[in-house]
Every structure is written in C-alpha cells, then in structure tokens.
Amino acid sequence: MIMSGSAHVLKDMTFRELEEYVVSLGEKKFRAKQIFKRMYEGASSADEFTDLPKKLRERLEEEASFSAVKMRTRQISFDGTRKYLFDVAGGDAVESVLMHYKYGWSVCISSQAGCRMGCAFCASGISGLSRSLTAGEIVDQIVSVSRDAGERVSHVVVMGIGEPFDNYDNLINAIEIMHDERGLGIGSRNITVSTCGLVDKIYRFAEDMPQVGLAVSLHAPNDDIRHKLMPISWRYSMDELLKACRDYTRTTHRRITFEYALIDGINDSNENAAELAARLRGMLCHVNLIPVNSVKEKKFSPGRRQRADAFVDILGRAGITATIRRQLGADISAACGQLRLQESEKENR
Numbered sequence: 001m002i003m004s005g006s007a008h009v010l011k012d013m014t015f016r017e018l019e020e021y022v023v024s025l026g027e028k029k030f031r032a033k034q035i036f037k038r039m040y041e042g043a044s045s046a047d048e049f050t051d052l053p054k055k056l057r058e059r060l061e062e063e064a065s066f067s068a069v070k071m072r073t074r075q076i077s078f079d080g081t082r083k084y085l086f087d088v089a090g091g092d093a094v095e096s097v098l099m100h101y102k103y104g105w106s107v108c109i110s111s112q113a114g115c116r117m118g119c120a121f122c123a124s125g126i127s128g129l130s131r132s133l134t135a136g137e138i139v140d141q142i143v144s145v146s147r148d149a150g151e152r153v154s155h156v157v158v159m160g161i162g163e164p165f166d167n168y169d170n171l172i173n174a175i176e177i178m179h180d181e182r183g184l185g186i187g188s189r190n191i192t193v194s195t196c197g198l199v200d201k202i203y204r205f206a207e208d209m210p211q212v213g214l215a216v217s218l219h220a221p222n223d224d225i226r227h228k229l230m231p232i233s234w235r236y237s238m239d240e241l242l243k244a245c246r247d248y249t250r251t252t253h254r255r256i257t258f259e260y261a262l263i264d265g266i267n268d269s270n271e272n273a274a275e276l277a278a279r280l281r282g283m284l285c286h287v288n289l290i291p292v293n294s295v296k297e298k299k300f301s302p303g304r305r306q307r308a309d310a311f312v313d314i315l316g317r318a319g320i321t322a323t324i325r326r327q328l329g330a331d332i333s334a335a336c337g338q339l340r341l342q343e344s345e346k347e348n349r
C-alpha cells in the first residue's frame with residue numbers, strides 16, 4: 001500500500017513549485033531541474049539521484065516521496081496491450097492501460113478512484129466515488145507504466161476510471177506537469193481528456209487548455225436514450241452539451257471527438273444513426289464508435305458488426321467521419337474499471 005505520510009510528494013509539484021521547495025531546503029534553484037529530469041526518467045528513490053549532493057539526497061529521503069502510485073498487478077495481452085492496477089494512498093486502486101498504435105505508445109490513465117457519474121454501462125462507477133487523485137497520482141501512472149514497459153509514452157488519454165472534469169484543478173496541474181519539456185515533455189496536442197459532459201467545465205477547458213484534445217462521451221442521439229445511460233444528462237441536456245462543444249471548436253479550432261458506445265438494441269439502430277447525424281451536422285468532429293464492453297454486472301451487449309458498419313455508413317453519408325474503435329487487449333480485463341472491480345471482489349471474498 002502507498003502511504004500518505006510523506007510531507008512532500010514531488011510528483012504533485014509543477015516545476016515552479018519544485019523550485020520553491022528546493023530553495024526552501026537552502027539549495028540552489030538548478031537542483032530542481034536535476035530532480036525533475038531524473039524523476040521523469042523513472043528514478044524512484046533518492047539513491048538514484050547520484051548527481052545530487054549527499055546532504056540533499058538524505059533530506060529528500062527523509063521528508064519527500066518520489067512515487068505516488070505503486071503497481072499491484074499487471075496483465076499483458078497477446079497484442080501487447082498492458083493493463084495495470086496501481087495502489088494509491090488510502091488503500092484504493094486505479095487502472096491504466098498502455099496500447100501500441102502506428103504513431104507510438106499511448107497510455108490511458110485514471111483521474112479518480114471510482115466515479116460518481118453512474119453511467120449505466122460502466123464498471124468504474126459501480127461502487128461510486130472513493131476520492132479524486134492528486135496531480136502526482138495522475139502523472140505517476142504514466143511514469144510507472146513507461147518504466148515497467150521500457151517504452152517512451154508519446155500520447156496520453158485521460159479516459160480511465162473517473163470523470164476528469166470532476167477533479168478539474170488537479171487535472172490541469174497534472175497536464176502542466178506531463179507537458180513540461182524538462183520532464184515528460186508530452187506535447188499538448190498528444191494529450192486528450194474525455195468527459196461525460198460537464199458543460200460548465202467544457203467552456204473553462206477551452207479557455208484554460210486550448211491545445212489539449214477533448215473527447216465527449218455522447219452514447220446517444222437524444223435525451224431520452226441518454227437519460228437511460230448517463231445520469232449527467234438530467235443536469236445538462238444534449239442541446240446544452242452540443243452548444244458547449246460548438247463553442248469549444250470555435251475557441252480552440254480543434255476537432256472534437258464524440259465517443260459512442262454501441263449497445264445492442266438500445267442506441268445502435270439506423271434511426272439512431274440518422275438522428276445523430278442530423279444533430280452533429282456541420283460540426284468539426286469525429287465519432288468514435290465503441291462496441292460496448294460486456295461487463296458481468298451489467299446486461300448490455302455490443303451487438304453485431306453489421307450494425308456498427310451501417311452506423312458508420314449513415315454518418316459518413318451526412319459528412320461526419322466515424323470509425324469503429326479497434327479492440328485492444330480483448331483477452332484481458334480491458335473494460336475500464338473491470339480489473340479494479342475484480343480485485344476488490346477478491347478482497348471481499
């Protein structure tokens with residue numbers, strides 16, 4: 001278990017905050033650059049900072065911690081996808097998934113332990129929200145996955161357990177840290193945040209992080225179907241949500257991605273596709289169709305491939321690009337929240 005006793009979790013700090021901390025220890029500012037660089041190369045204990053003076057290493061050993069998450073389990077798929085369960089302070093656990101694409105290695109990370117959004121098809125929300133992750137816990141998933149796999153992560157999607165915009169301030173700090181070229185140096189355009197539709201935060205995010213990508217989980221062509229799947233739809237109607245999305249693309253000039261989980265008999269008919277096409281017409285967007293993952297606790301199933309192909313066709317004829325997401329890690333517990341759920345079931349046996 002990760003202990004929460006350390007006074008200073010270094011990965012919680014932006015570069016500037018680390019500089020202030022180092023100066024408060026009576027050291028020169030440039031030590032912060034050395035620590036930041038080595039820490040994001042994967043060093044996880046004071047011993048590994050051989051370029052620091054012994055006195056500073058001892059001080060850091062005493063009062064600071066370099067790691068914010070600790071690997072509990074790892075599953076590796078036949079296609080190379082790796083799924084991790086990490087312990088975080090307080091006895092909870094979160095998931096991250098490393099996937100390989102043509103353009104490089106991408107990691108999907110969690111922003112909260114659990115989730116209070118309660119989407120009907122999702123394993124992550126089954127036991128509600130335990131707590132939001134700190135910036136360090138968000139960023140350390142990338143460092144730990146990269147170190148374990150021996151691969152450089154070039155892309156990050158914040159699409160694992162939790163609703164990132166429900167942990168907005170820590171998310172923004174984490175993005176600042178992962179983007180800093182003195183550390184991980186992940187380009188803003190290679191970072192994507194996914195929301196289930198917290199409209200007020202979409203407006204804020206467009207102003208705060210215009211270079212970072214946005215994915216919005218839609219999963220329905222209208223409010224009636226969305227009400228059955230996503231409780232957030234009672235707070236923000238689809239009209240309000242799509243208005244915020246249009247505003248986002250106007251402000252950022254960035255294409256928005258709509259996530260749409262295809263669920264047999266619920267939202268995957270030709271009529272559903274035509275209605276969705278009408279609502280998205282003229283938007284700078286891409287639709288990512290995801291055959292829903294079967295989760296033991298939920299009764300939804302992904303439906304037939306022909307349905308998904310027809311959906312793509314109907315959207316395409318309306319000028320909306322859509323693709324069916326390649327299923328990576330199909331042989332492991334790749335559905336978001338499944339591994340965490342399995343582990344907590346084991347503990348409760």
Ligand code: SF4
Nearest residue numbers: 115117119122125162
């Ligand atoms: S789909 Fe995302 S927002 Fe919805 S319950 Fe799951 S983790 Fe939360």
